[in-house]
Amino acid sequence: MRMRSDTAGRPAPWAGYAAAVWGFVFAVPSFYWGMGGLAGAASTVSPALVELARERDPGFVAVLWVTGVLKVVGGLLGLALARRRAWGRGMSRVLQLAGWGGAVLLVWHGALFVGQGLLVQAHVLRIEPELVTVSRWYTCLWGPWFMAGGVAFALAARAHLRAVGDDRRNAGIAGWVGGIGAAVLSAGATVAGVG
Template identity: 50%
Template sequence: MSIKSGTGTRWGYAVAVWGVLFAIPSFLWAMGSTFGARSTVAPELVRLAQDRVPWFLAVLWVTGFLKLAGAAIGLGLTRLRGRLAGRSLAFCGGGAAVLLVWHGGLFVVHGLLVETGAAAVDPDLAGLTRWYLYLWGPWFIAGGLAFAAATAAHVRPVGRRFAATGALGALLISLASTATGLG
């Protein structure tokens, strides 16, 4: 196992930091705090957390651990490991990059449409739309771009088709969930 140096390593560490920072709100909200949630997250979700709805608490815990898994993938992308591990990391990194950029992009596009008057939302949600436009959308996009950069630096010795396969799979899942209204 050798440690890579340079820009690729920095991007992998950036992914790890991003994942840990992003996991913190999920864990806080799962433990009963709504710190930061009231003004930045949809009111229905805040109510579910406040009411301690079991299935929603489970979702918060799972998403928190998935974000930590993303951080671990970021750390993995800083190192060269066996062929299978490298390909798995490339697959996961490529998939995460697409999912995060896509999800953040949807927030930003929707927010821009609302801000320009091309789309309407309930006036009570206009402020929330700005949080999604200026905070959550860019946060997802930044994470996705960090995953893309870390994966691109990692795949040189491993093989690009695994990263591309993960990215394509993530895109297809995202398109299907958006088309069916589940995403």
């Protein structure tokens, strides 16, 4: 089944709008927890992170606000990828770089949550008993949520690339650079035990 286009030769922008909604919705918990709200955090988020939020640790509160802003930027990226009129050459390259980079980072991060959670459920990995419930949330909610965002950004970047026009080759290269760079960064962070 082919995506329907509203304009000849241009794919429908639904994936960009889905990525935008994903980013804006996902920013809400970051800002809520950054303002001191903790409802829902105790059962769905790592106890160490909940404790930092409860203590109002300045560094952690700053991280919450920064991640909230980054999620809003992700929402704006989704809107930019959905834009119907052509961007300038440089901007299309930046959008491809950011779109594919974000897609790979989100899918990788979500897959780590799901993979680790499945290994815990299969008793291949052992964790503290008090973390089992939280692990299920990471496996069934946070991991799939990150992956869904990654898929939305990948589809939005793909649709955007199809609409780029005469700079498609260079924009495509920028997308490859973003995706491969994000994969290398993610693999390095995983090996280093960060994230």
